[in-house]
Structure formats: structure tokens, C-alpha cells
Amino acid sequence: MNKLLRASLALALVAPFGALADTQAEIDALRHEIDAMRAAYEARLQALEQRLKASEAAAATPTAPALTATPAASTATNAPIAPSAAVAPVVASSSRGANAFNPSISLILSGLYTRTSRDPANYAISGFPLSTDAETGPGTRGFSLAESELGFAASIDPWLRGAASIALHPDDTVSVEEAYIQTTSLGNGFALKAGRFFSGIGYLNPQHAHTWDFVDNPLAYQALLGTQYGDDGVRLTWLAPIDQYLELGAEVGRGRSRSFPGSDSGRNGAGMAALTAHTGGDIGDSHSWRAGVSVLRAKANEQSLIATNAAGEQVTNSFTGSTRVWVADAVWKWAPNGNPTRTNFKLQAEYLRSTRSGSLVHDGGSLVHDGGNVDGAAADYRAVQSGWYLQGVYQLMPRWRVGLRTERLNPGTPDYGLNAESFAGSAFRPRKNTVMVDFNPSEFSRLRLQVAQDRSREGLADNQLFLQYQTSLGAHGAHSY
Amino acid sequence: MMIRNVLLAMIAAPLALCSFSANAALRVLACEPEWGALAQELGGSLVDVSVATNALQDPHQIQAKPSLIARARNADLVVCTGAELEIGWLPVLLQQSGNAKVQPGQPGNFAAADYVRKLDVPTQLDRSQGDVHAAGNPHIQTDPRAIAQVATALGTRLQQVDPAHASQYAQRQADFMQRWQQAIARWTAQAAPLKGVPVVSQHKAFVYLYDWLGLKEVAVLEPKPGVEPTAGHLQQVLTALKDVPVRMVLYAAYQDPRSSEWLSKNAGIAAVKMPFTVGGTDGAKDLFSLFDDTIARLLAAGEKR
Numbered sequence: 188m189n190k191l192l193r194a195s196l197a198l199a200l201v202a203p204f205g206a207l208a209d210t211q212a213e214i215d216a217l218r219h220e221i222d223a224m225r226a227a228y229e230a231r232l233q234a235l236e237q238r239l240k241a242s243e244a245a246a247a248t249p250t251a252p253a254l255t256a257t258p259a260a261s262t263a264t265n266a267p268i269a270p271s272a273a274v275a276p277v278v279a280s281s282s283r284g285a286n287a288f289n290p291s292i293s294l295i296l297s298g299l300y301t302r303t304s305r306d307p308a309n310y311a312i313s314g315f316p317l318s319t320d321a322e323t324g325p326g327t328r329g330f331s332l333a334e335s336e337l338g339f340a341a342s343i344d345p346w347l348r349g350a351a352s353i354a355l356h357p358d359d360t361v362s363v364e365e366a367y368i369q370t371t372s373l374g375n376g377f378a379l380k381a382g383r384f385f386s387g388i389g390y391l392n393p394q395h396a397h398t399w400d401f402v403d404n405p406l407a408y409q410a411l412l413g414t415q416y417g418d419d420g421v422r423l424t425w426l427a428p429i430d431q432y433l434e435l436g437a438e439v440g441r442g443r444s445r446s447f448p449g450s451d452s453g454r455n456g457a458g459m460a461a462l463t464a465h466t467g468g469d470i471g472d473s474h475s476w477r478a479g480v481s482v483l484r485a486k487a488n489e490q491s492l493i494a495t496n497a498a499g500e501q502v503t504n505s506f507t508g509s510t511r512v513w514v515a516d517a518v519w520k521w522a523p524n525g526n527p528t529r530t531n532f533k534l535q536a537e538y539l540r541s542t543r544s545g546s547l548v549h550d551g552g553s554l555v556h557d558g559g560n561v562d563g564a565a566a567d568y569r570a571v572q573s574g575w576y577l578q579g580v581y582q583l584m585p586r587w588r589v590g591l592r593t594e595r596l597n598p599g600t601p602d603y604g605l606n607a608e609s610f611a612g613s614a615f616r617p618r619k620n621t622v623m624v625d626f627n628p629s630e631f632s633r634l635r636l637q638v639a640q641d642r643s644r645e646g647l648a649d650n651q652l653f654l655q656y657q658t659s660l661g662a663h664g665a666h667s668y
Numbered sequence: 669m670m671i672r673n674v675l676l677a678m679i680a681a682p683l684a685l686c687s688f689s690a691n692a693a694l695r696v697l698a699c700e701p702e703w704g705a706l707a708q709e710l711g712g713s714l715v716d717v718s719v720a721t722n723a724l725q726d727p728h729q730i731q732a733k734p735s736l737i738a739r740a741r742n743a744d745l746v747v748c749t750g751a752e753l754e755i756g757w758l759p760v761l762l763q764q765s766g767n768a769k770v771q772p773g774q775p776g777n778f779a780a781a782d783y784v785r786k787l788d789v790p791t792q793l794d795r796s797q798g799d800v801h802a803a804g805n806p807h808i809q810t811d812p813r814a815i816a817q818v819a820t821a822l823g824t825r826l827q828q829v830d831p832a833h834a835s836q837y838a839q840r841q842a843d844f845m846q847r848w849q850q851a852i853a854r855w856t857a858q859a860a861p862l863k864g865v866p867v868v869s870q871h872k873a874f875v876y877l878y879d880w881l882g883l884k885e886v887a888v889l890e891p892k893p894g895v896e897p898t899a900g901h902l903q904q905v906l907t908a909l910k911d912v913p914v915r916m917v918l919y920a921a922y923q924d925p926r927s928s929e930w931l932s933k934n935a936g937i938a939a940v941k942m943p944f945t946v947g948g949t950d951g952a953k954d955l956f957s958l959f960d961d962t963i964a965r966l967l968a969a970g971e972k973r
Contacts, residue, residue: 342772345773348763369763371763371768371771372768372771373766373768374766374767374768374769375766376741376765376766376767377766378763378764378766424766425766426737426738426741426764426765426766427738427741428741428742429738429742430738430739430742431738432734432735432737432738433738434737434764465734466734467733467734467735468734468735468738469733469734469735472722472724475731475733475734475735476734477733477734520731520733524722524724524725525721525722525724525725525730526724526725526726526729526922527729527731528726528729528922528923528924529924585896585924586896629795629798629799629894629895630729630756630799630894631795660795663752663755663756664756665732665755665756665757665758665759665760666731666732666756666757666760667732667760667764668731668732668733668734668737
């Protein structure tokens with residue numbers, strides 16, 4: 188290394204002067220210069236080596252506490268503990284070479300056994316037209332691989348951090364669930380996120396499936412946000428400089444076709460915009476809470492919606508317009524003295540309200556129209572729909588938790604404009620009740636049994652049973668509240 | 669309408685709050701009570717210390733709750749144990765804080781375990797071994813000599829992040845170190861009878877204490893670190909103890925005492941509740957009384973037989 192440095196230095200210095208250095212004096216002068224440089228470099232290298240040695244010594248034998256006559260002796264008597272100790276800091280920092288900078292990698296493996304009394308293939312939520320891309324309902328019957336997820340995260344440089352999670356779906360497809368960069372250095376409570384990420388609206392929306400307390404997301408999320416709203420865009424958050432937690436966020440996004448209630452609009456501008464506000468705090472040592480309000484607005488352009496017409500047939504409509512979804516969320520957690528190890532309780536509720544307005548082109552199926560609107564023509568459409576859920580999860584002893592969830596949807600009375608007679612109004616309100624028990628051998632594994640009665644389809648009760656395992660491999664994930 | 673209100677709040681709140689932030693003391697957020705107490709010793713009235721957890725909470729299992737995010741947001745210095753003890757919550761806390769000063773690698777981020785020689789460094793990293801920490805056992809605060817090392821580093825760090833008061837920090841540090849070294853000498857002398865005494869621990873939480881006082885850990889109630897003791901494993905420990913004359917079983921204040929109490933009853937040995945950190949027992953009011961109480965409890969249990 189040293190030789191190479193010298194040689195290259197000499198070469199670099201000599202080469203350009205080669206042609207000019209025709210007198211002996213000049214060559215001598217050059218030689219002296221190089222010698223001087225070499226001496227200077229060697230002195231610096233030696234100084235560096237000495238400093239390195241000194242710091243290594245300091246790391247290996249940390250400043251010996253003054254008044255401890257026994258430490259050496261006691262270390263010696265505790266032979267089983269002592270030996271590996273001194274090596275520690277050195278092993279951790281060196282010897283991993285280029286791999287030391289690899290991002291932390293985690294893998295979520297999950298599997299599911301599903302039993303339903305109704306065929307999930309024709310799952311629908313009565314009164315709620317869903318996108319053809321929507322992943323709703325209990326999925327497939329029998330054994331299946333639940334969503335597995337591969338996560339990467341690391342600091343990019345002193346100013347940015349990056350994270351990606353790649354979802355591996357049971358049908359052998361792969362999708363990018365999240366892939367974003369995030370600032371760590373804006374300061375003053377600001378943080379900027381860019382890329383693909385789950386929107387910060389509500390409580391459950393930003394959470395990954397493996398952190399849910401039930402196998403599935405609530406009906407309100409399925410019906411009004413396509414299970415979970417994720418988009419490509421930018422998110423800015425600001426945390427207020429006060430003792431009370433107050434976080435405000437603003438997002439703009441593309442409005443991807445997979446991001447129900449939005450769909451690609453092909454415009455330069457944003458297809459989605461959202462605002463979020465959350466606050467929270469503690470009540471004594473044992474209680475903590477968070478609550479918030481968010482609103483999301485998404486544009487849809489010729490979005491295919493599966494709906495049921497007045498004749499009870501499944502038809503595909505096309506919606507163009509915009510949707511505004513309000514979400515109010517609240518969560519309260521209890522743990523004796525704030526120590527959740529033995530018992531703890533979590534109560535959470537969210538209310539979602541969606542207003543869609545625009546025009547609907549409808550496929551009339553076999554219905555014959557007497558006047559009014561005809562197939563393929565657009566007509567005004569406006570629907571105000573809402574839903575809520577309330578759930579509680581109680582850890583009754585270490586490793587065991589039980590949970591209850593109840594939920595309702597209100598399809599409202601959509602105004603179909605000229606299409607009105609093709610759709611029959613119904614006062615039916617979908618509802619669902621769910622019970623789950625889970626067993627957590629460690630914080631990295633979970634077995635869950637969930638039983639639900641899902642009355643999403645008018646007049647038909649679907650009894651569902653799920654048996655699920657969920658495990659986390661690799662990097663120790665840190666979960667948000 | 670509501671959107672407009674939210675926007676107004678976004679603009680108005682920072683303006684309203686600018687006036688408060690001028691002359692305050694250095695705001696320190698300590699992850700655990702012992703580091704809060706140490707920062708208070710070293711900073712006195714120059715610092716405004718808040719502690720993220722209390723002695724009855726398991727520092728491995730804390731959630732990044734809103735109140736903590738708000739406090740991390742406003743901190744000038746975050747003092748934690750490090751060595752992966754807070755890995756389940758601190759990274760999220762710092763990410764969500766939007767506070768550039770306390771991010772890892774910044775002067776405002778202090779990890780105590782970086783300055784201490786760690787014990788129990790696993791030679792093999794595999795979760796089949798339980799909740800092992802790659803960097804070694806993180807419970808360094810049970811040895812006052814380790815606290816002395818951390819105090820030296822923390823004193824220097826306080827001078828670095830608050831250079832205006834550097835001389836005052838240096839003075840407070842010299843004063844603390846003198847009192848602390850005297851106290852260590854006293855504790856070491858008091859605890860002399862404990863040397864070589866065989867003990868059982870509920871969690872591997874006291875290796876530094878044992879290293880200091882020369883206690884011998886002959887068994888651990890948790891079958892693997894972080895895994896709750898099972899009936900089968902407890903039975904095995906009980907059987908193993910027939911050949912070894914153990915005096916006591918130690919558990920930390922934040923732990924469920926039932927397994928230690930079970931062993932105490934069945935093996936006829938003392939179950940000793942250790943304060944583990946400041947506030948863990950009524951006696952452990954500050955760093956000094958933490959060790960006074962620790963030694964007193966150990967001696968009391970050692971003499972019972």
C-alpha cells in the first residue's frame with residue numbers, strides 16, 4: 188500500500204515534467220522534492236498508526252475504574268462470563284467488509300387455512316360497488332399462503348433513509364407494496380417521504396398486514412378504501428414542538444389504478460391528495476391514546492366497478508369523478524404501569540365516510556329500458572356511504588390474546604341520476620362480527636384462530652373460520668404505536 | 669371547511685410556539701431511569717430531563733407511543749442504553765420525531781453501551797437462542813463501574829452539545845466521579861461476603877452485577893433469553909439445584925415474580941426483588957441509593973441461611 192502510494196506519487200509528479208527536466212539540476216531538485224514529500228508522508232502515516240493503536244488499546248481496555256481492587260480477580264473467578272467480553276467491540280465493527288452496509292432485511296412468512304360457508308368466488312358487499320382490482324373478502328378456501336413480505340431498510344446517507352417492502356402473493360405474483368425514501372435531517376419536526384407508501388390516513392391504513400390484530404382488514408376499509416390505500420407520491424409531516432403529540436400531514440399522489448377509490452387519470456397533476464391530523468398522549472402510567480381525523484380525495488377515470496343491478500345481476504359500470512373519504516380514528520391502550528408483558532388491552536375504532544360524485548356509465552345487463560337512459564351513456568352519480576368498526580384485543584396472560592370486532596356499513600341512498608331505474612334501492616346494511624384468539628410463542632411468531640360471521644351479502648350469512656400463522660425472520664422490526 | 673382549519677392550525681401553531689423555545693435548559697430524553705438519573709447528576713439545573721420508561725416497565729417491550737414521539741421531537745439529547753435493548757421501539761421513535769439532532773450518528777444521540785465492555789456477546793446469532801442481542805448483554809447499569817465509564821462519556825457529550833456551559837458540566841462531572849468512586853469502594857467492601865455465592869436469575873439481567881461482585885450464576889429461569897419460564901424448565905432448574913447449594917434467586921422489579929417465587933418456595937431459597945434501575949424499589953431513589961438498596965437486599969438474602 189505504502190509502496191504503491193509512493194510509486195504512484197513519484198510517477199504522477201515525474202511524468203508531466205519528463206520532457207522539461209533536461210538539466211541535472213532540475214532532476215536533483217525534483218528528487219529532493221520527492222524525498223521531502225516521502226518523509227512527510229511517512230511521518231503522517233506513523234502518527235496515524237500510533238493514534239490507531241492508542242484508540243484500539245482504549246477500546247479493548249476501557250478506562251479502568253479507579254477504586255476497584257477486585258475486578259481482575261473477580262473476572263478471573265467468573266471464567267464462563269469473562270472470555271468473550273473484550274473481543275466484542277472489535278468483532279462488531281470490523282471483519283464484515285462490504286456486507287456491513289447491506290440494508291437490514293426482514294421476511295414475513297404467513298400461511299392460512301380458510302373455511303367459509305359461502306363460496307368466496309362470488310363475494311360482494313351489497314350496496315358497495317367495488318373495483319375489479321379490489322382484494323376483498325376472505326380470499327380462497329382451504330390452505331393458502333397468506334401474503335409473505337420481504338422488507339429492506341437502511342440509511343442512505345446522513346440525510347436520507349430508504350425502505351421497501353415487496354409482497355409475495357399466494358398466486359405467484361409479486362408486487363411492490365412500499366418503496367420510499369424518507370428524510371431524517373430536515374429538523375423542526377418536518378419529515379418528507381417520497382415514493383410508494385401506504386397513506387397516513389386513519390389508524391389501520393399505514394399498517395402492514397402482519398401487524399393487524401385480525402386476519403383481515405375491517406369491511407369499511409375493504410369497501411371504501413380498497414382494503415388499504417397505497418399510492419405513489421409525496422408525504423410531508425410536521426410534528427408540533429409541544430409536549431402534546433400533534434402530527435399534521437399532507438400527501439399528494441398519482442392515484443394509481445390499484446388505489447381504490449382512485450384510478451389513473453393520465454394527467455400531469457396529482458390524482459390524490461390527503462390531509463391528516465393526529466394527536467395523542469398518556470393518562471397516568473397505564474393509559475395511552477391517539478386520535479385523529481384525515482381526509483383523502485382521489486380522482487377516478489373510467490374506473491370499472493362491479494355492482495348488482497335491479498335484476499340481481501352482476502354488471503360492470505364505469506365511474507368517472509372524484510371521491511372524498513373522511514376517516515376518524517381513535518385508539519386507547521392500557522397496560523398496568525405501562526408494562527404490557529403480562530396483560531394489556533387495546534381498544535380501537537374508526538369511522539369512514541365516503542362521498543363519490545361524478546358520472547356513471549352503466550352496463551344495463553338484461554334490463555330493458557322504457558325511455559330514460561340507455562346503455563353506454565353517462566349519467567350523474569352521487570353516493571354517500573359510510574362504515575365503522577369497533578374492536579378490542581385483550582392479552583389475558585403472557586402469549587395469549589383474545590379479540591372481538593364488530594362492524595357495520597351504511598350504503599346510503601346513491602343518486603344514479605338518469606340510471607336510477609336500473610338500480611334497486613335497498614335498506615340492507617352489511618355487518619360482521621369477529622372473534623379471534625392468538626398465541627404468540629415469541630415476539631417473532633404468532634398462531635391465530637379467527638371465527639367470523641360476515642353478513643356482507645344481502646340475505647346470506649357467511650360463517651368464516653381462519654387458522655393462520657405469522658412469523659418474522661431477520662431484522663428485528665420496530666412497530667409503530 | 670375542516671381542511672381550512674387544519675391548514676390554519678398548521679401555520680399558526682409554529683408561530684405561536686416560536687416564542688417559547690428561546691431560553692430553556694438542555695432537554696434530555698433518557699430511555700431508562702438510570703440514564704435519566706445520571707444525566708440529572710451530571711447536568712443539574714442545566715438540563716431538563718425526562719425519562720421514557722419507568723422501573724416497572726420492561727425496556728425491551730415499550731411502544732413508540734404518541735407521548736414519547738412528542739418528547740423525542742423536542743429533545744436536544746437522547747440518552748439510551750443501546751446494544752439493541754431499545755431496538756423494538758427507539759428506531760420508530762426517532763424516525764417519527766422529525767428531529768435531526770437526535771438521529772443515530774448525531775451528537776444528540778448517546779448510547780451508553782458503546783462505552784462499556786460488554787459481556788455475553790453471542791458467538792452465534794440465531795433466534796433459536798431466544799431474544800439474543802448481537803452486541804452483547806445490554807443490562808450494563810447493574811455494575812457501578814460501568815456507570816462510571818458511561819458518566820465519563822456522557823459528561824463529555826453534554827459539554828459537546830451544550831458548549832456554552834462546558835465548564836459547569838466538567839465541574840459537576842468531577843464532583844460526581846469523586847463521590848461515585850468513593851461509593852463504589854464502600855459498596856465493594858460491603859459486598860465482600862457475597863463473593864463466590866451461587867445464585868439463580870430469572871432473566872439474564874444481572875451479568876454485570878455478578879461480574880462486579882463475584883456472584884456465580886448457576887441457572888436462569890428463562891429457558892432462553894426473553895422466553896417466559898415454563899413449568900418444565902422450572903422443574904429442571906429445581907432438579908439441578910439439588911447438587912448446588914444456591915442461596916437466592918434474583919428477579920428485576922419489572923418482572924413477573926411468580927416463577928422466582930415458585931422456585932423460592934420449592935427450593936427453600938430466598939427470592940430477591942432487585943430494583944434493577946432507579947425507582948424499582950422504594951429504596952432506590954437515585955443512582956446512589958439504587959446500589960445501597962441492591963447490596964442491602966443481596967446481603968440480607970445471603971445471611972438468611
